Each structure stands twice: as C-alpha cells, then as structure tokens.
Amino acid sequence: MKEKLNTFKDKIIDRYFDVIEEENENMMENEEEQEIVIKEENKKENINTEVAVTLKPTVISAGTELQGNLIGQNNLEIRGKIVGDISISGQLIIEYGEIIGNIKANSVLIKDSKVKGNIDSESFIQVHTQSIINGHLKGKSITLDSACTGNINSEESLQLLCHAVVKGNITVQKLKIDEGAIVEGQIKMKQQ
Numbered sequence: 001m002k003e004k005l006n007t008f009k010d011k012i013i014d015r016y017f018d019v020i021e022e023e024n025e026n027m028m029e030n031e032e033e034q035e036i037v038i039k040e041e042n043k044k045e046n047i048n049t050e051v052a053v054t055l056k057p058t059v060i061s062a063g064t065e066l067q068g069n070l071i072g073q074n075n076l077e078i079r080g081k082i083v084g085d086i087s088i089s090g091q092l093i094i095e096y097g098e099i100i101g102n103i104k105a106n107s108v109l110i111k112d113s114k115v116k117g118n119i120d121s122e123s124f125i126q127v128h129t130q131s132i133i134n135g136h137l138k139g140k141s142i143t144l145d146s147a148c149t150g151n152i153n154s155e156e157s158l159q160l161l162c163h164a165v166v167k168g169n170i171t172v173q174k175l176k177i178d179e180g181a182i183v184e185g186q187i188k189m190k191q192q
Contacts, residue, residue: 129163
C-alpha cells in the first residue's frame with residue numbers, strides 16, 4: 001500500500017510540473033493569484049485526491065537592483081530598486097521599494113516607496129503613507145495618503161486621505177478630501 005501511495009504521489013508531482021510548464025506558456029490575464037487543480041482518481045482503491053497549486057507573484061526582493069524594462073503578464077511585488085519602465089497585466093505591489101521609470105499595470109499598490117515616473121492603471125491606484133511619487137497618476141479609482149508631485153487624472157473617484165500632499169492639477173468625477181490633505185493646483189470636476 002505504501003508503495004502505491006508513493007507511486008501516486010510521484011504521478012501528482014510529474015503532472016504538477018507538466019501543468020506548470022503549460023501554464024507558463026499560456027499565461028492568462030488575471031488580477032488574483034492563479035490556481036491549478038490536479039485531480040487523480042483511483043477507482044480500484046476508491047481514492048479521490050485533489051491538489052491545488054497556486055502560482056505566486058514574481059518578487060523582486062530588498063537589496064536587489066534591476067536595470068532595464070520589465071514586461072509581464074502575472075502579478076509582481078517589488079521590494080528592491082528598478083531603473084526602467086514596468087508594464088504588466090496583473091497587480092503591481094511596491095513595498096519599501098524604489099522605481100525610476102514609468103509604470104503601467106492593471107492595479108497598483110504602493111507602500112513606503114519612492115516612484116519617479118508616471119503611473120497608469122486600468123483599475124485602481126493606492127498610495128499609502130511614507131511614499132513619494134514624482135510623476136502623473138492615471139487610473140479609474142485612486143486613493144492617495146502620501147506626497148505626489150504631478151497631475152492626477154481619475155476616471156471615477158479620487159480620495160485624498162489626511163497625509164496626502166498633491167502638487168499638481170486634478171481631473172476627476174468624484175472627489176473626497178479628508179481633513180489635513182493639501183492640494184496645490186487646480187481641480188477640474190468631470191460630469192458623470
């Protein structure tokens with residue numbers, strides 16, 4: 001029985017790597033982590049087994065510096081430094097990192113980081129405290145709780161939290177400004 005179980009585990013591992021290779025070749029656009037489910041049935045011994053494998057985002061760790069453009073279809077987490085443009089179809093998370101270049105991603109989350117370049121998102125942009133943005137922001141929904149020197153263009157809504165400091169013009173449909181937020185520039189409200 002133990003030998004059959006080991007053989008069964010080996011089959012699952014072999015199939016796992018086959019599925020990962022196929023998945024890397026045919027990467028789908030998806031905001032959330034992708035999950036692959038492998039099912040194996042052994043009718044003789046009445047065993048049903050299901051193994052779920054989650055593809056984790058690519059991580060650029062702290063202390064790493066990359067020079068050159070990054071293009072990808074999966075999610076990306078950056079804790080190091082990138083000198084070059086970033087273009088991904090997934091979610092970009094920058095935490096304790098530094099980017100010198102333009103960013104284009106499905107969604108962007110920035111925390112305790114520096115970005116010198118424009119940020120363009122198809123969905124949302126969130127910039128948390130202790131971050132510094134020197135460039136324009138463009139997205140559907142933007143939440144800012146940090147410093148931004150550049151114009152902000154939000155297709156739907158912009159929320160400036162209490163630590164937000166904007167030095168640039170704002171174009172938006174819906175605007176919420178918390179007490180303590182500072183805006184040095186013009187605000188243009190678009191019709192809904």
